[in-house]
Amino acid sequence: MKLSKRLQAIADLIVKYKQGEILADIGTDHAYLPCYLVSEDIIDKAYACDIASGPINASIETIQLYHLEKQVIPLLGSGMNPILDKDVDMISICGMGGKLTVDILDEHREFLNHHRFILQANIGLEILREYLYKQNMKIIDESIVKDAQHIYEIIVCEKTDDMIAYQEEDFYFGPCLRKNKKGLFYEKWHRQLEIQKGILNSLEEQHPRYHEIMHLITMIEGEISGS
Ligand SMILES: C[S@@+](CC[C@H](N)C(=O)[O-])C[C@H]1O[C@@H](n2cnc3c(N)ncnc32)[C@H](O)[C@@H]1O
Structure with missing residues (x-):
């Protein structure tokens, strides 16, 4: 099977x-x-x-x-x-x-x-x-x-x-x-970074989710930096 x-x-x-x-x-x-x-x-x-x-x-x-x-x-x-x-x-x-x-x-x-x-x-x-x-x-x-x-x-x-x-x-x-970052880990989060940046660009700064998305982007950038 x-x-x-x-x-x-x-x-x-x-x-x-x-x-x-x-x-x-x-x-x-x-x-x-x-x-x-x-x-x-x-x-x-x-x-x-x-x-x-x-x-x-x-x-x-x-x-x-x-x-x-x-x-x-x-x-x-x-x-x-x-x-x-x-x-x-x-x-x-x-x-x-x-x-x-x-x-x-x-x-x-x-x-x-x-x-x-x-x-x-x-x-x-x-x-x-x-x-x-x-x-x-x-x-x-x-x-x-x-x-x-x-x-x-x-x-x-x-x-x-x-x-x-x-x-x-x-x-x-x-x-x-995250302790043992592999290629697929970076692939997933590079992809997510682009998606989240796209979402952020479509939002007004006053939107309730704006700062949440900004925070996520900062976290992703910190996590994959150096890759
Ligand atoms: C996308 S399938 C996943 C099938 C399989 N576990 C896999 O990973 O390939 C989701 C299945 O969960 C069932 N399901 C959804 N809610 C459920 C619940 N509360 N209790 C039990 N089964 C549920 C659906 O009927 C469906 O058959």
């Missing part, structure tokens, strides 16, 4: 930071990630969860195609509700916005205490990282991948008893990604 580059990068991080044998994939769509992980014997069992019946039916098709009915269980429901009574070691929430990911995490905060999470938000990563920080969820590792012209960031995190010291820059650029 071949995954997209984005899903493969998520699977690679799951291999690296695997905890236990059971994964719940929230917002699974076609259940590609859980089916891959089980068919490659990376985990024993997965719950493929989705809020909508279309994706659950698509999941059932993938499960049947790869004969994984005993190991990949489709569950219909919102967020982590379908796994409230299930034994789960790891939880992945990928391919949504940062705000929606936060809403899903916050609805059942009890899950944050005992599970390792693999998160990939398409937008609003700063919202997600700030939430994790407020919940004392330590970002253990991050990776960055380019797939079909989009650059995606993936986060592995879990609760810690230690104090976490983050700066605002960590929320935007990722505490692990």
Whole structure:
């Protein structure tokens, strides 16, 4: 089974930071990630969860195609509700916005205490990282991948008893990604810099977002200076 580059990068991080044998994939769509992980014997069992019946039916098709009915269980429901009574070691929430990911995490905060999470938000990563920080969820590792012209960031995190010291820059650029800046990191933020400058040029100085965008531009310039 071949995954997209984005899903493969998520699977690679799951291999690296695997905890236990059971994964719940929230917002699974076609259940590609859980089916891959089980068919490659990376985990024993997965719950493929989705809020909508279309994706659950698509999941059932993938499960049947790869004969994984005993190991990949489709569950219909919102967020982590379908796994409230299930034994789960790891939880992945990928391919949504940062705000929606936060809403899903916050609805059942009890899950944050005992599970390792693999998160990939398409937008609003700063919202997600700030939430994790407020919940004392330590970002253990991050990776960055380019797939079909989009650059995606993936986060592995879990609760810690230690104090976490983050700066605002960590929320935007990722505490692990900015420690070990790679080509894709610079590509993403050079691109963002141009986008934000374009937005700034279109705004009057009195616009409520003007100073916010200025601040972001200054942060990006500081982060990529010397590249
Ligand atoms: C863009 S797809 C991402 C699929 C897959 N996780 C990936 O990364 O390729 C988002 C999926 O999340 C589902 N979804 C949206 N809101 C959800 C929620 N509150 N709870 C569970 N699933 C949700 C949608 O139905 C859709 O199938």
